[in-house]
Amino acid sequence: MLYEVLQRVVPPTARALWRPTVEGLENVPATGPVILASNHLSFIDSVVIPVLVPRKVVFIAKSDYFTGTGLKGKLSKVWFESLGMLPVDRDDAQAALDSLDTALEVLGRGEAFGIYPEGTRSRDGLLYRGRTGVAHLALTAGVPVVPVGLQGTPDVQPVGAxxxxxxxxxxxxxxxxxFSDAVQGRPLGKVRREVTDTIMARIRDLSGQEEAGVYNERQPDA
Incomplete structure (x- = not known):
């Protein structure tokens, strides 16, 4: 209920303030399971995409946003839940793996799931190598992947702001x-790597970023 109420207020307000340039929104299916795979430049990315897409997009967010105390903690929890985000303890290896199962449940319900294949924000603007969780989801669920390229979001909310x-x-x-025909008897690990690299190449084309060529490591406050 809260999600529906805020969706009538937050997206039009945010679009009116930011006036973002949006291209290819028609590429996002109106219904059915789909993965939105994006580059990751700022905390605000997980707000920008749901604000623009005319359907609910579920993202995974660190559990700290849901466990705060006092009024601020309660407001934070309500805000992130209203955006369709689900909590995960990113310092717990098993919880990170379980988040993939959560994503599959979201896709199994016919919803849209947002993911950052880089794993964490790019602090230098480079596009880092994608981790294969996105390919695991696409191949296991048998759903399409819409690549997303973001530009300018670090200026909206710089690190520390x-x-x-x-x-x-x-x-x-x-x-x-x-990627429904990607496996065809081939080694699954190799296919996941190829699928991930294909997704990252499209994200690069859309975002205009230079590739780092290595994995990005999460900073303590990322």
Whole structure:
């Protein structure tokens, strides 16, 4: 109920303030399970995408946002739940693995799931190598992947900033990628790597980022 109420208020307000440049939104299926795989530049990314997509997009968020105390903690929990986010303890290896099962449940319900294949925010603007969890989800659930390229979101909420600012944002949604015939008896590990690299190449094309060529390591406050 809260999600539906906020969806009538937050997206139009945010779009009116930021006036983002949006391309390819028609590439996001209106119904049915789909993965939105995006580059990750800022905390605000997980707000920008749900604000623009005209359907609920579920993201995984660190559990700290849901466990705060006092009024601030309660408001934080309500806010992130209203955006469709689900908590995960990213310092717990098993919980991180369980989050993939949670994602499969979301897709199994016919919903849209958002994921950052890089794993954490890029602090230097480079596009880091994708981790294969996105391929695991796409191949296991048999769902399309819509690549997303974000530009400008670090200017909206730089690292350390408590509140968002007005800044130019561009969001590009690419054509859905279908990997339903990718396996065909081939080693699954190799296929996951190839699928992930294909997704990251499309994200690179959409975001215009230079590739780092290595994995990104999470910072303590990321």
């Amino acid at each position: 408590k509140l968002p600012r007005l800044a130019k944002v561009t969001v590009r949604f690419g054509e859905p990628l279908d």
